[in-house]
Amino acid sequence: MRRVFVVGTGLTRIGEHWDKSLRDLITEAILMAIDDASISTKDIEAIYVGNMSSGYLQGQEHLGSLVATWLGVPGVAACKVEAACGSGGAAFHQAYLAVASGLYDCVVASGVEKMTDAITSDVTSALIMADDQEYVAYMGATFVGLNALVYRYYMEKYNVRQEKIAAFSVHCHKYAKLNPYAQFRREVTLEEVLNSPMVADPIHLLEAAPIGDGAAAVILCSENFINRLKLKREVEVIASTLATDSISLYDREDLTTLKATRVAVEKAYKIAKVSPRDVDVLEVHDAFSILGVIHLEDLGFARKGEGWKLIEDGEVEVDGKIPTNLFGGLKARGHPIGATGIYQVVEITRQLQGRAGKCQVSDPELGLAQSVGGVGGTVVINLLKRVR
Amino acid sequence: MGVESVPRYWRERRYRYRLIGSECKKCGRRYYPPRKVCLNCGSRELTEVKLAETGRVLSYTTIRVPPRGFHEYVPYVIALIELDDGTKLLSQLTDVNPEEIKTGIRVVATFRKVREQSEDGIIQYGIKFKPI
Numbered sequence: 001m002r003r004v005f006v007v008g009t010g011l012t013r014i015g016e017h018w019d020k021s022l023r024d025l026i027t028e029a030i031l032m033a034i035d036d037a038s039i040s041t042k043d044i045e046a047i048y049v050g051n052m053s054s055g056y057l058q059g060q061e062h063l064g065s066l067v068a069t070w071l072g073v074p075g076v077a078a079c080k081v082e083a084a085c086g087s088g089g090a091a092f093h094q095a096y097l098a099v100a101s102g103l104y105d106c107v108v109a110s111g112v113e114k115m116t117d118a119i120t121s122d123v124t125s126a127l128i129m130a131d132d133q134e135y136v137a138y139m140g141a142t143f144v145g146l147n148a149l150v151y152r153y154y155m156e157k158y159n160v161r162q163e164k165i166a167a168f169s170v171h172c173h174k175y176a177k178l179n180p181y182a183q184f185r186r187e188v189t190l191e192e193v194l195n196s197p198m199v200a201d202p203i204h205l206l207e208a209a210p211i212g213d214g215a216a217a218v219i220l221c222s223e224n225f226i227n228r229l230k231l232k233r234e235v236e237v238i239a240s241t242l243a244t245d246s247i248s249l250y251d252r253e254d255l256t257t258l259k260a261t262r263v264a265v266e267k268a269y270k271i272a273k274v275s276p277r278d279v280d281v282l283e284v285h286d287a288f289s290i291l292g293v294i295h296l297e298d299l300g301f302a303r304k305g306e307g308w309k310l311i312e313d314g315e316v317e318v319d320g321k322i323p324t325n326l327f328g329g330l331k332a333r334g335h336p337i338g339a340t341g342i343y344q345v346v347e348i349t350r351q352l353q354g355r356a357g358k359c360q361v362s363d364p365e366l367g368l369a370q371s372v373g374g375v376g377g378t379v380v381i382n383l384l385k386r387v388r
Numbered sequence: 389m390g391v392e393s394v395p396r397y398w399r400e401r402r403y404r405y406r407l408i409g410s411e412c413k414k415c416g417r418r419y420y421p422p423r424k425v426c427l428n429c430g431s432r433e434l435t436e437v438k439l440a441e442t443g444r445v446l447s448y449t450t451i452r453v454p455p456r457g458f459h460e461y462v463p464y465v466i467a468l469i470e471l472d473d474g475t476k477l478l479s480q481l482t483d484v485n486p487e488e489i490k491t492g493i494r495v496v497a498t499f500r501k502v503r504e505q506s507e508d509g510i511i512q513y514g515i516k517f518k519p520i
Contacts, residue, residue, distance in 0.1 A: 120453065121454065121455060121456045122456055124454065124455040124456070125455040125456045125457075128455055134400055134421070135404075135420075135477070136478050138502065138512070139466060139478060139479055139480050139502060139514060139516075140451060140454060140455070140458045140461065140464060140466065140480060140502070141451070141466045142451055142453065142454065142455055144453065145449050145451050145466050148449035149446075149448065149449055149466070149467075149468050150447070152447045152448070152449065152491070153447040153491075156447075156491055197452075198450075198452060199452060199453050200449045200451055200452060200453070201449055201450050202449075203449075246427055249468060250420075250476040250477050250478050251419075251427055251476070255447065255468075
């Protein structure tokens with residue numbers, strides 16, 4: 001396995017892009033990443049496009065060829081990577097493997113989702129495609145509903161009050177306010193979160209990631225490529241792992257743990273020879289407030305049932321023990337499904353480069369991004385390190 | 389839900405109309421719907437079994453924002469249920485006021501209409517659960 005570096009990042013603002021199509025968004029993000037890396041489109045050998053629902057929402061599949069066409073680089077290896085809401089993380093994982101294996105020297109890991117073309121019930125239908133269609137979606141379950149089952153179970157099992165968990169939304173909005181490309185650049189209070197409409201009890205609207213459009217991209221390359229083009233060596237991918245779990249909740253032994261997170265992260269820590277203590281900046285997949293809390297536990301930063309204490313004690317803040325979701329997370333930066341895992345990697349990279357603006361952590365060396373598909377059926381862990 | 393398809397609906401009817409699952413001969417774990425490989429121990433020796441028809445609610449929620457095709461049924465309750473033989477499954481709760489549901493309540497299986505796909509489409513049936 002060869003060393004793999006991130007040399008360029010690009011993204012679009014997340015929101016309701018009425019004037020931009022899926023192809024516009026992804027092209028914009030990839031071109032920005034190419035320019036950021038100071039390379040040219042002809043250097044690109046492969047493109048991985050994370051996306052979940054283009055087939056259902058746009059009637060458009062075959063994104064690899066589409067993106068190669070719109071970037072003007074026909075001939076490159078390109079394909080879509082799909083792992084539900086973890087598609088972005090999975091695309092990054094594939095891009096990492098492509099460079100690490102020695103097959104390619106310069107590849108694009110990207111992600112895009114164009115959600116606002118559809119009405120809410122169609123987006124709801126698209127999202128539940130992450131779970132078993134024949135026996136879960138069949139009964140009218142929604143993705144929010146499945147997470148609501150987890151939320152209620154968690155509160156009862158650990159005897160935790162809802163406001164302790166809902167505080168994760170408040171945290172995310174506080175930092176999204178500082179992030180120029182976030183979907184919701186404003187703060188919310190705990191009262192607003194708890195008084196917002198119920199989507200599927202106990203999940204309030206302001207505890208759920210919003211619907212939005214967005215695309216993000218990073219350029220991954222080998223050491224040879226960096227030397228050949230005399231690029232700056234700043235950020236290295238020191239581990240990229242992907243694990244699966246049963247697709248539906250009814251097969252789980254413990255509803256309050258995402259086993260795939262534990263499998264993937266333990267493997268990543270082992271490969272990189274690091275521990276949770278070494279992580280300086282963290283991006284977790286908080287599709288719902290409860291997931292933010294559960295992830296903090298499963299990733300090794302808190303004991304089971306105690307993830308909420310990190311929020312209450314300020315440890316997830318920019319100057320805390322484990323600064324988390326400092327660009328607003330899924331809740332407030334936004335969650336354009338297949339792009340989200342790439343946004344996270346862009347954010348971690350910019351933190352390590354010292355380019356995070358008002359969201360900057362002081363002198364971080366190691367960052368972790370966690371991307372989740374479905375109710376934990378897929379989890380991708382990407383560990384990035386600053387190199388001097 | 390993908391395309392409306394009669395064969396797709398028809399081939400699952402045996403398991404949607406009755407609580408038939410599978411049991412692993414090696415480790416004893418039961419599954420609904422039935423499957424060919426045990427998730428727990430990897431054994432391929434599974435046999436079809438009639439599952440218990442009573443159980444308890446592990447967790448539940450009321451769906452207020454439904455997927456396409458379920459608008460006329462909101463609000464409705466979905467629940468994670470553990471049958472008395474240990475099998476876990478996801479279903480709807482019926483014949484109950486959502487306010488009266490609590491974790492742990494006892495429920496029994498009942499055959500119900502799930503939805504009509506469209507005016508000319510398939511009428512879908514399945515097993516829901518009601519409080520005992």
